[in-house]
Amino acid sequence: PLFSMAGVITFMKNKRSHWASKTIFICIICAFIPVLNSMFYLFNGSYYARWYYMPILIMAMMTAQTLEDSEADMKQGLKVCTSFLIVFGVISVLPTIKDDETKWFSFASNPAYFYITLGVTLVCLLYAYRISKLKNEGRPYQKHAVIATATACALCTAVTVYFGVSIGPYPDEYINATFKAEKFELDDTSENSENSFWRADMSEDHDNYPMFWGYSSMRTFHSIVPASIMDFYSEIGITRDVASRAPTDSYTLRGLFSVRYFFNWNDGSDGSTESPVKGFTYLKSQNGFDVYENQYFIPMGFTYDYYISESDAKAISFDADREKLLIKAVVLDDKYDASSVSLTKISDVNVSEDDYYAECEKRAESSCYSFEYDSKGFTAKTNLENETLVFFSVPYDKGWTATVNGVEAEIVKANYGFMAVKGEIGENIIKFTYVPDGLEIGAVISAVGIVLFIVYMAVSANMDKKAAAKARKKKKAAKAKKKQIAESTENSVEQPDNTAENNIEQPDNNNEKKSDGNTTEQPDNTDENSIEQSDSNTDNNNDEQPESAEQKEIERFMKGYTSVVNIKKSAEDFKNNKLFEDIENDEKDDKEEQ
Incomplete structure (x- = not known):
């Protein structure tokens, strides 16, 4: 931050054939051409710029080498940087016209942050000029450069952090004042039962609000998820990039994922009794949201009467139909031997809206009467009439292990990306434990590495x-x-x-x-x-x-x-x-x- 692009410009001017100069030149071209920019993300359609860290690190190296080169003069590079600073300063002063209204100093959305940034940049450039002068005169400059660089880094980081959290470090201040952070008064009758687990769903542009309220949610902005989540959404034709955002017309997923409430943001008008999701009815309006309750809620952990192989499911042409069959039949891998469980195989299924409601009631009747979870996994209790698979809408991962009544059980990958386990006739205590795949061997390797060190x-x-x-x-x-x-x-x-x-x-x-x-x-x-x-x-x-x-x-x-x-x-x-x-x-x- 101290020398801006001055060192890079000087380096590229003096060493045009150097690999770093060629790399930065190519990166600049890629940054301005969308298709080349997306190349760094396997041609993803969404815009990302995280690959900029690569050229930035190379630029830092170029600046360091320029400082160490006794023959390199950064004066011209500093002049270029100063020129850009002046241009941005002048542009920020120019007026803008919006709705026949002229406004001055409206270039930046946050003028205070913008002008503080300009001021810090100016101070850094002035000190960079001084260091360059000392270097050109053959006087000691290394100490000045180290101290000034460290100070500039600390100052820029402090400014960024300050303005990054200036809207409030706490959830109730982070969210807009209209959307209060306190929990909703939902009159939840499930709190009196052993299986009180449920998930929430949100309207658009409010992905992570349930996190602040302490609710589990099927809609979330989270780019680090198990690969099975990506597989699931891909199979049912829903785009899943950095967030899970199933459209409201995919009502089958609300039953499959044990969603009990849907929060729909309103603009201050009276709450609408018409639900945006089928199967939900209006409950109340609170904290800037209209709350709707699922009338066909399925508690966590339930069984099926039918199953369908993945190959047969893929043969269904429409994504919506493949999604709807998930509430009637569990999708299993072709290699799985279902003869040991009480499931009837079907090859095709057509689930109407009324069929969906009926199947939800059946799934709810077969659900676990107890479900508890903690940071290590979850435990469910159920009473079964037949030996069958108990499905949990928890993403499948190699780190999971399961026991049924204390005996280790095989975890079956079901419905493209979730988990199921075979239960016995009668009472079943099902316990899932999660240890990230590779964590134990990684800990052993780390311990051995420490000992060897x-x-x-x-x-x-x-x-x-x-x-x-x-x-x-x-x-x-x-x-x-x-x-x-x-x-x-x-x-x-x-x-x-x-x-x-x-x-x-x-x-x-x-x-x-x-x-x-x-x-x-x-x-x-x-x-x-x-x-x-x-x-x-x-x-x-x-x-x-x-x-x-x-x-x-x-x-x-x-x-x-x-x-x-x-x-x-x-x-x-x-x-x-x-x-x-x-x-x-x-x-x-x-x-x-x-």
């Missing part, structure tokens, strides 16, 4: 711990090795100094030893001859040990000194280089870990 996280944590320990051990070994190299280098620097000193001292010791030797041989109490003899001996010794030996010692000393200097220099260079830096870094890392 926990195991995976534990193993991953253990592996990470071992990897970290191994890395620390390796790092410690490398650090020790580096220290060892450094110490050996320092030792090699110090050892040549000792050698050199020894080399320096060694010649002196030798000379001292030689001198001492000569002194010993020539004591102090010698005369001049002795001195001369000593001199001559010294000269002889010098001839035997020439000065070149001392020179060699000096040369050895100089070589050692040179080696020491070179080693010191190499060590100093090495110290200033990588080894000691790594050791210092390792010590810093150890301190940080501690």
Whole structure:
């Protein structure tokens, strides 16, 4: 909501050959051509636009990539969006003429909501301009973009929610003041019986009102229903798209579905005693509706005397006739073996209006004397004279299970999309329990998935711990090795100094030893001859040990000194280089870990 279409326009301009640009271009074409729009819904005749979420998500991706692209400039895209904003603002001001009356600012049905939306859009575009400017100048903009985008999303959502519920969060405020939400005073005598269940029916354009009143209804706007409902309406020729809206001339369905009351909206005039549905009579007018009661009401759960196979039923050419036979004979699958139940097979049936009334009375006599339901299913009680099928106008689904007198029973798909179960002679307690198909296996899979995820996280944590320990051990070994190299280098620097000193001292010791030797041989109490003899001996010794030996010692000393200097220099260079830096870094890392 912050950048509108600016990022998308910029993206499509800069990357025309990108798959996202091509996809959005195709989606725009599909949006303007009805047949292509319906393609996303298997060419449904009703208009839907929910597939727009697909291109919107792609547009969000395009906007994000445009923001991350340092070379993309959204300025031109923002100009286009601003132009559209100005155009809509100008159009909203223009007058409209209706019934020779000129009205200004009547472009929107809800002007307050419209102009608040324009104002929010303007603020978003201004901030988008600022972010674009920061981005083009090479200044930090990511933080601004994240905060502004989050704020814009929250603001737009808040505005939508506020105006979406501004007419009232409660049922009695949601419905127009003319149609009050309190229950009707129906003088229902069935409340005193064990089988007090009944359904209501509504006139057009008031599909879900019974929900607010707490009544079950055969007419409802509900797009998520079992597939069997769709099959049923299709077989009797009634369109069922997002709502169940059987026309009033399909009076057979009111008996089949245990409908007791019909609520017909009136425009404030006196209630009409003429019923819009056959078999119903006027009861009273209340809460803006005329109420009619079914004189041929059939309680929930009843039996038949006849049955017809689906193939024979389909052979009946008229949909209305197929609908009317449902009150006289139960339609069963061709594969069902009906020999075990007391039903007579027929292949064709013609039910008139009078026949319908008579059959309703028969079905009512065979109905369950008790019927209760809750969120898990329902329980019915009936007393049967023969082993036969008990029909319930509850949509068939794989999630249903049934028991008769505590024994599991087969659920038979009857009347194209509903349920029936075989009852025994005498008293029968029939219990239906519903668990959505796949819920149990889904719960098991989810539980196993959670356990596997926990195991995976534990193993991953253990592996990470071992990897970290191994890395620390390796790092410690490398650090020790580096220290060892450094110490050996320092030792090699110090050892040549000792050698050199020894080399320096060694010649002196030798000379001292030689001198001492000569002194010993020539004591102090010698005369001049002795001195001369000593001199001559010294000269002889010098001839035997020439000065070149001392020179060699000096040369050895100089070589050692040179080696020491070179080693010191190499060590100093090495110290200033990588080894000691790594050791210092390792010590810093150890301190940080501690």
